[in-house]
Amino acid sequence: QKDGYRFFMEKEIYEQSNVITDTLLGRLGTDDIIFEELDPELFNGINEIKLCACGTSYHAALSASYLFERYARVKTSVEIASEFRYREPIMTKDTLFVVISQSGETADTLETLKMAKNAGLKTLTICNVDNSSMVRLSDATILTRAGVEKGVASTKAFATQVTIFWMLSLHLAKLRSTMDNGEIIKQIELIRQIPGAVKVRDEIHEKIKRLSKRYLHGHGFFFIGRDIFYPLALEGALKLKEISYLHAEGYPSGEMKHGPIALADPELFTIALLPEHMLYEKSKSNVEELSARDSTICAISPLQFEKADDFIATKNHESYMLEFFEMMVVVQLLSLEVSIRLGNDVDMPRNLAKSVTVE
């Protein structure tokens, strides 16, 4: 049932607040995160975390790497499953191998889990489907509670994956004593605010509907961001590609001058993620460089940005992570509205399947 929404994807974007609330349920203690499903032994002797996934789940994994290293000070690497499988990787037993998958059935990701098991590594699956192949195979599982996701373009699953990773980074920080209790308590309070941050605001949705009229004529799109906003930029670009069939690329803002800026012209739309609490000045100057070379700029930020051709005003949040979650909704809505204007089948985009169980 679409419950009055035009497409399942739209419904799923609007559901994010509720499914994140479900994902948090029973997991937020006063000064610790509670994962009852995890045996504390799982982290014994672990000096490194390797995350492996495909598509949107890979972007969630990339986001996790920023959080794990920042908060838990644990060395973290991220792998695209289809690459990892064939490149004769070195796997050491002090590595926790984590696969991330909405479906739990993606063939390449499943194969990497088998490789890790064969190499004797401890394994953890972050998954939305209980009893899926990955859940059955892995030593431990944390379930996201996104509910059934029907749109081929993943939205609410990604939202719950990043929520789990924020919590897991704090859980590890506590175990490894890399953050003091006061700081962990503060972060838990911020996590409680995620459901509010992802609630779709009418004025934002209306603004995006208006912008989509012009954006469907764009020749190309750059989504740019720094730090954890870089994986979000990748995710924004993937969403637009998948359902609008427009060429979009995600880039770290600081990389533009190393080549991509050569493409700048008025037909190139730059979607700039400009959070207040993460490298604002640096990101802003990267966007100014693109503006000076005539790219059309759409800035997503709580801070007014006079060089922007279009501006989507997000709220002033206390933390960059809450800004991340609100901006996630903005990029999801942008791809949704452009796709609807183009008359595409948003939920069943051409050439794609919900679950990729072939290699």
Ligand code: M6R
């Ligand atoms: O079920 P999985 O999370 O393992 O799926 C991985 C990708 O196939 C999936 O995220 C894909 O990229 C989505 N269509 C993205 O919207």
